[in-house]
Amino acid sequence: MGPRWKGKDSEAKAVKDPMSKIVWELQSSLIQLKSQGLLCGCSVLLAAEAEQAVLLNRACFGEPITAAEKDKQWFQLGLEEAFYLCYSLKCLNIVGEDKRLMNVEELWSFMKSKKAIFPDFYKAYSHLRMKNWVVKSGSRYGVDFVAYRHHPALVHSEFAVLVSTEGGGDVNGRIKMWSDVHCTTRLCGGVVKTLLVLNINENSQGAVSPSCVEKYTVKERTIRRWNPEKCREDHTVVESETNNHTVIESGTK
């Protein structure tokens, strides 16, 4: 299953305007303006100038907050988004409610205190973002994330993503029973997404600091239902064609 572009010009638009470039522009702009986010509950609030607001929208970070304030557009960033901008892209500083700048370690502890599985989720999020996929919350589809090939205005999300921890106790354990497999693939099929499981191996690094996460490894696996009635013919040609657009099967070498 290849990407489902919205409208006929969308793919061309995406090709002309690669996500890596948009994120890079956002990064530069945030650095230039020394942007600061305010930690607020499980979100980080960020006031953006007009130019940044456009870039945040185009790069798909956060959700704009509807407000009457004229010169600023506020955005609400999720924990993974905020930490990615702060730690991986180094373009956002985050302050607590006392307006004091939080260092990376403090922030890391805070994220973990709000969400025990944050290190693995962050690894999953940053893994896909670094491959220039757009990653948004998957709660609408009962999964952890959804991954888009480009901006959601141009293309439907291709993957419904579940984060799975390898080794001792899968905290997020989502596909333990066959009924879980049925349930999730059924739902994904209904919304035309492929179920992607990211197995995070912590490689005994623990999660004391965010640098531990850099040593985690990620393995990608898709879970699909196979229908013997529709696959009777050799479709390797079609498959390799769509593979150029979707995924490279590493298991068929």
Next chain:
Amino acid sequence: MEVVKCESSFGEDSDDDSHGQYANDDDAEYSYASGLVPKLQSRNIVSKARWNPKMEMAEVIVQKGSLWKTTGIARSGMIYCSIEEVLFLAELGALILLDHCDATLPLEDIYVKVANGKNGCSWEQFQAYKQLKSLGYIVGRHGVPWSLKGVNRSNECVSSKCSVESALADSESEDKSSIIGMFNGMQINEARPVFDVYLPNSKFRKSSPGDPSFVLCFTGGYPPSKAELEALERQCGGVPLKFCHIEHGRVNFFSFDRVELPVLP
């Protein structure tokens, strides 16, 4: 927001078409009829095989029709078929199974052979076999060569697949007992490869079957774990895997494929 709108328009009902994953929806299968199941027409072309309890296979004594091109393993000029092959053909009325006194065994006795689990194929495995065969797929026991003729050649392309197979290829003897040994070696309680499945192919030859399209695996009640998946992938050396889950007679197939998402521009 726009995402929700567009995607929900695919809705529940259309997932057959949109994703091609679901064959029949729940309601289509039930009919409030007389309770009689349609019978298959009786056949004129009927093969015969004699059950060999030691081998836990049937020796084909009368071969009729072209189905034998893709059924049974060829050994010493004979064709031997496994219990699932016997039962599949017997249900169709294409095979009569005889006991050692040449008395015809009724279907019930064949079901008993599957039920007792001693012949290397469980009822669930038979259901998967039957569904695939009914659709024209070519199905053989995993790692059991179709014939010993091309085994050295085919061994090259599937060499890493199964130690049993290479053990068999190495042994010069076509001793029938080695086949039994192979079946008895199958483990019961963990994720394991069961069938080698080939796409429907009228040119299929037992002497050069090529690599299977996929290996059908069964698990012990739960979806395969990461460790099981990786072990099976190593064992099957590059042939794709599919996993079968059967509940209430419904056969479901799933793939758990390793992928690598591309780095986008």
